[in-house]
Amino acid sequence: MTHATQISLFLRRFRASGTDRGRFLVYAWMIAVNLHPALAVSDEAVSQPDSTTPAASPTQTILPPVIVQDYSKTGLFDNRVDDANSAQINTAKKSLTSYLKDKPAQTDQNFRQMLSEIPGLLVSEVPNQSFTSLNVRGVGDPHESFNVQILEDGLPISADPYGYPASYYSPPSPAIEQIDFYKGGSNLLFGPQPGGAINYLTKSLLPSSPLSITSQQVGGTNRFWSSYNELSTPVINDKMAIRLTYNKRQGDGFRDNNQDFDSNYFQLKTTADLGSTILTTKADYTDGEFGEPGGLSTSSTSNTIGIDQGIRRNTLNNDRLFIERVSFMAQTDTRLGFDTLWINKIQTSHLDRTSRRQSLGGVPTFGGIAAGTTTAIQKQTFLNTVLDSRLRTKVNPSFTYSAGFFGFYSTGSFTQKTGTNLSTLDGTTSRDLDRSSLTGSLFLESEITVSRFKLVPGFRIERIRQSIQETTNSADPSNLRNTTRTDLVPLAGLGALYTINSKSESYFNASQGYRPVVFQEAVPLLQGASISSDLDPSKSWSSEIGVRSNRQDRFVWDVSAFFIRYENQTGRVGTQFTNVGNASYGGLELAGTYRLVKTARFGEWIFHSNVTALKAKFTRGLSDNKTPQYAPAWLNRVKLEHRLSDKVRYSLLGTTVSGHFADDGNTTNQRIPGYTVWDLMGEWTLTQRVTLLANIQNLLNRNYWSRVRSNGIDPAQPFNLQTGVRIAI
DSSP states (O other): OOHHHHHHHHGGGOOGGGHHHHHHHHHHHHHHHTOOGGGOOOHHHHHOOOTTSOOOOTTOOOOOOOOOOOTTSOTTOTTSOOOTTOSSOOTTSOEEEEEGGGSSOOOSOOHHHHTTTSTTEEEOOOTTOSSOOEEETTOSOOGGGTTSEEEETTEEOSSBTTTBOOOOOOOOGGGEEEEEEEOTTHHHHHOOOTTOEEEEEEOOOOTTOOOEEEEEEEEEGGGEEEEEEEEEEEEETTTEEEEEEEEEEEEOOSSSSSOOEEEEEEEEEEEEEOSSEEEEEEEEEEEEEEEOOOOBBSSOBTTBOBGGGOTTOOSOSSOEEEEEEEEEEEEEEEEOSSSEEEEEEEEEEEEEEEEEEEOOTTSOTTTBOOOOSOEEEEEEEEEEEEEEEEEEEEEETTEEEEEEEEEEEEEEEEEEEEESSSSOSOOEEEEEEEEEEEEEEEEEEEEEEETTEEEEEEEEEEEEEEEEEEEEETTOTTSOOEEEEEEEEEEEEEEEEEEEETTEEEEEEEEEEEEOOOHHHHSOOSTTOEEOSOOOOEEEEEEEEEEEEEETTTEEEEEEEEEEEEEEEEEEETTEEEEEEEEEEEEEEEEEEEEOOOBTTTBEEEEEEEEEEEEEEEEESTTTTSOOTTOOSEEEEEEEEEEOSSSEEEEEEEEEEOOEESSTTOOGGGEEOOEEEEEEEEEEEOSSSEEEEEEEESTTOOOOEEEEETTEEEEOOOSEEEEEEEEEO
16 A cells, blocks of 8 residues: 555544644745735635535534545556645656556666666666666766765655765665656755655555565575565554564675675664654664675776676775665654645664775776775765655645755764775774765745646755865875855746646746765765866756646656756766866657556556657866766667566566766766666466566676776676565465
8 A cells, every 4th residue: 555545544533623723824834935825715715614514513523524545546647746645746847656566576676677667767787786876867977876866755865965965775675665756846845956856665554554474585696685574563453553674685796706795674664643643753774795896997908807808807806885874764744724734754864884995006997906905994974864844735726835844964974094904994094084064945836726727836945054174184184174165055946737638738847956066076085086176066957848648548658858957067087076067968758658458368568668869968168069977869768568467467678778978078998888688577476475576687698888987897787587486474
């Protein structure tokens, strides 16, 4: 059952005692922000009961009528993010919802499969599964998803979304119920990342959830093993339930050495019915150790290993990455009257990132076989606190608004040590600094309906304060970095929706974005990397216009044209991070799903495809007339799914990416050739409780790579088979 269904069920239990107080808060807020007064209705009109509602006796309270609906589908366009039970406005934004239950055999963290329905999203594959690397429509370096806002249940989960937005954590795929993705307008909802936002929604838990046990055990190529287990149980009848989840993933990887990984994930989730409020809490813990086998060169020499020797060779035998993260979140969903929803969330988390990198010993950085006898040990910590409060109210049939506050504070440290042997995680301190980020944001959006038109103006203002205080730098002790920067960033946007007829609508969205200088671009962290002496924040302007249609619930399509202007963009030229200039990204996106008529004999066939045609180039600056990194001219996905019966389903997924560069200088050895890769996934439900799973990644065993770093080419996964069983009790 989806989170939206959960919310609709608890609406039955709302008490009317908070109604007047809620309306008072709503109107006080409206006056404070000077909302459109002509569209408001009087308090008397709002409080007037419906003619069909019986009068209340002196001892009886009449509850507002509740219509229980299944919001797992959004009606005309069932793949668009729905705001029926949300405190935000999603109208006129380019958004998409993907339900993982609709994807057969999700056996692993394969983002190429999990995010296959999102047009324009490029997955830069990391075979050791240590972090997520994504970009959208070619905007920015996908490394660690620095240009995409990554959220879980509506809150950011990157290390520091303003100072160091690296994505070292994502919930395991069996724990995810749906994935919401936002393009245009996401800056106004979640903050100023220019590449959009991805929101992982974990499985919902009803206060009345019955006792249930689920276990999914999967094994595969290269000694892969994943064990996912969850237990849900009621605590107080129909009033409170808890869920315990544990997932372990491990494997050796396909490289000859040092690509192994081993990670653990624990979660305790509770849901309680408090009458007019649903309280949800969630405690997470994850840890992992990941080998880093190093990059390959384009061709072999005496001290480098080239891709010509095969994709399984490795150049690093001692580089390791360690991640540990713990977090706690609490959320309240409260109805204030008939048409007002107030959602409050608070989260605190601690992330510890430790890496060990062997010195090169004089060999080339790109594809060099490390020969040094010392190591660089980096330890980073992040202690974050997040507060998100959103209120959405429907003032009358023609006017709805959403307003809220977002607060974020992060403090942490960065320490680099030099180890005297290749296995230690300790040594002599060569660099030490503290850093912090403090952000406060106010945002307001409204939805104005006039006949067939919906207009959605929005505004967000952010105050961002970043600080770096360096205490030790053995390489340059007279030039310690002690800087504090404060920016006040106003962002505006406008969306519009026009209903053409009962089956079609057109939409438009334009919004501003902003990206502060992040920590990695202010202090060089990568081996062999350097930083330009002056770095400035980046700004963006995104616009999109499109049409979507649903023909008899069989053929759903969406076509749009987009243009993104990204000014003062930060990028990598070879091994140096610098402001590379202004860039423009324009193109077309097409997405469609066609369902053949379902028959008893042949079952149901579903065909889906999405295509992005992109023209991107720098228009000013150091990389003028060059192509931005990771901006392929074509990105195409096709998926054919066959549901033979209620028990058997399988799908074939093809992903095609045209050739592109991995740096903004279009360096020859940073070229990524075009590739096409196919995946085959299937499920067979033997009984009501037992399901067999199979997932083949890279079905045709294509040799390719989708990621190049300053230390070389990172080959992608070859043919990989995973099989398992899921048992539900």
